[in-house]
Amino acid sequence: RAKTSGRGVAAFFDAQMDLEARQRRQLESDLRHAITRNQLYLVYQPLVTTVDGKVSGYEALLRWTHPDRGEVPPDEFIPIAEDTGAILPIGDWVLRRACREAALWVEPLTLAVNISAVQFQVATLEETVTSALMDAGLAPDRLELEITETALMKDRDQTIRVLHALKERGVRVVMDDFGTGYSSLSNLQSFPFDKIKIDRSFIQTMEDDEAARSIIRAIVGIGKSLALPVVAEGVETDTQRRMVQEEGCPQAQGFFYGFPGAGPASSAQLSASQANSGLIAGRVASHA
Ligand code: C2E
Ligand code: MG
Ligand code: MG
Ligand code: MG
Numbered sequence: 001r002a003k004t005s006g007r008g009v010a011a012f013f014d015a016q017m018d019l020e021a022r023q024r025r026q027l028e029s030d031l032r033h034a035i036t037r038n039q040l041y042l043v044y045q046p047l048v049t050t051v052d053g054k055v056s057g058y059e060a061l062l063r064w065t066h067p068d069r070g071e072v073p074p075d076e077f078i079p080i081a082e083d084t085g086a087i088l089p090i091g092d093w094v095l096r097r098a099c100r101e102a103a104l105w106v107e108p109l110t111l112a113v114n115i116s117a118v119q120f121q122v123a124t125l126e127e128t129v130t131s132a133l134m135d136a137g138l139a140p141d142r143l144e145l146e147i148t149e150t151a152l153m154k155d156r157d158q159t160i161r162v163l164h165a166l167k168e169r170g171v172r173v174v175m176d177d178f179g180t181g182y183s184s185l186s187n188l189q190s191f192p193f194d195k196i197k198i199d200r201s202f203i204q205t206m207e208d209d210e211a212a213r214s215i216i217r218a219i220v221g222i223g224k225s226l227a228l229p230v231v232a233e234g235v236e237t238d239t240q241r242r243m244v245q246e247e248g249c250p251q252a253q254g255f256f257y258g259f260p261g262a263g264p265a266s267s268a269q270l271s272a273s274q275a276n277s278g279l280i281a282g283r284v285a286s287h288a
Contacts (some may be wrong), residue, residue: 002276024080030066031077031086035093042098044263047112047231047253050245057110059146059253060098061260069175087098091119099136099143104266112144112174117151120158126165133171140170142267146197148176152187163192177233188226188280195251196223200234202253207239213247220248 034040044058052262064072081087119125133140138262145166152159163173172194175187180199188196198219205212216232223230232244235254244252 006054018020023071027066027072027077027080028084028086031064031081031084031090034064035089037067039067040090040093041065042094042101044101044262045253045260046258047110047251048257050232050241050249050252053190053257055258055264056251057112057144058102058263059112059260060094060101060114062094077230078116082116085118087116087118088122091116092132095128095132096135099132099138101263101266102142103136103138104268105264106267106270107264108142109264110142110144111138112146114176117148117154117159120147120151120162121155125162126169129166129171130169141172144172144174144195146174146176148181149178149184149187150181152191153182156190160191167192167194174231178217179215185222188222188228193228195229195231197231197233197253198249200254203232203234203240203244204236204241213243216244216247216249226246 001271041063042060043063044060046055047057047059048054049056062074064073064074064077078087080089098111098113115125129143129145130140133143147159147163148274166173174191174195174197175191175193176197177199178196179202196219198216202212202216202219206216220230222228223244229250230248231251231253232240232247232249233253235241235244235252235256237256240254241252241256
């Protein structure tokens with residue numbers, strides 16, 4: 001009997017793995033059509049200056065509406081896109097779309113775009129960024145590219161070269177999710193970053209955990225001595241807002257300030273509303 005149930009369990013796990021493998025293959029192939037089938041879109045989350053709470057820019061975050069599964073989170077589909085190489089056309093699409101949208105914003109706010117490690121491994125990233133900016137008519141100093149530390153480990157020399165080339169074009173580069181994973185302080189020395197984003201895990205534990213708060217303080221200190229502004233990610237409460245401000249983070253981001261959403265008003269919306277109000281005014285005038 002033990003044998004039978006053992007076989008039963010093994011068969012169950014086989015079936016389970018089979019199902020997972022099939023689901024993953026299905027997602028892989030669905031992802032290849034996601035762009036042309038208009039299933040991808042971007043949401044924008046504000047970044048604020050802590051001293052006055054003013055919005056200084058927005059981070060573009062990718063979303064995928066799957067026809068059967070609904071919203072698939074990026075933490076699930078980005079790794080798949082990286083494995084299959086689909087991240088290259090998708091990454092291009094994100095850059096072009098985000099730059100075009102940001103060029104329409106009424107105020108000259110900054111635009112942050114996440115770049116995957118895979119995009120650094122191909123020779124075309126610099127060209128893609130340049131042409132996305134040119135086609136959109138967006139000034140390079142409006143764009144910030146966010147790279148996680150894990151991404152830096154793939155091919156250090158190549159990544160450093162590309163980062164320098166991008167910076168020469170006037171684009172800023174940001175180290176994302178700092179303090180987790182393959183964190184190393186030498187990364188701050190070797191890579192020409194303009195800004196550091198502290199991973200949200202530290203911010204989310206800082207209220208109860210003195211160690212998290214000390215680490216934030218230390219990262220801000222390192223940032224100050226390297227002249228790198230430090231952004232606090234994942235600020236959800238007013239207490240966290242006050243604490244990161246006290247610790248000297250010049251910028252912050254998180255649900256407390258704003259959820260990822262439609263982004264700022266665009267000049268297209270503005271001219272549409274002006275046209276509408278003009279229409280109403282015109283009607284009122286003609287009735288008068
Ligand atoms: P990230 O670049 O670190 O983006 C921040 C993530 O934290 C976003 O999750 C955002 O919605 C979430 N977040 C912001 N504030 C808060 C908060 O106060 N509390 C909590 N719990 N979460 C908060 P999202 O949109 O699910 O994206 C997850 C990750 O997927 C991103 O992390 C980024 O690494 C990746 N990703 C998203 N869009 C793109 C993209 O266009 N290209 C690439 N390569 N990666 C992307
Ligand atoms: Mg990011
Ligand atoms: Mg982050
Ligand atoms: Mg992240």
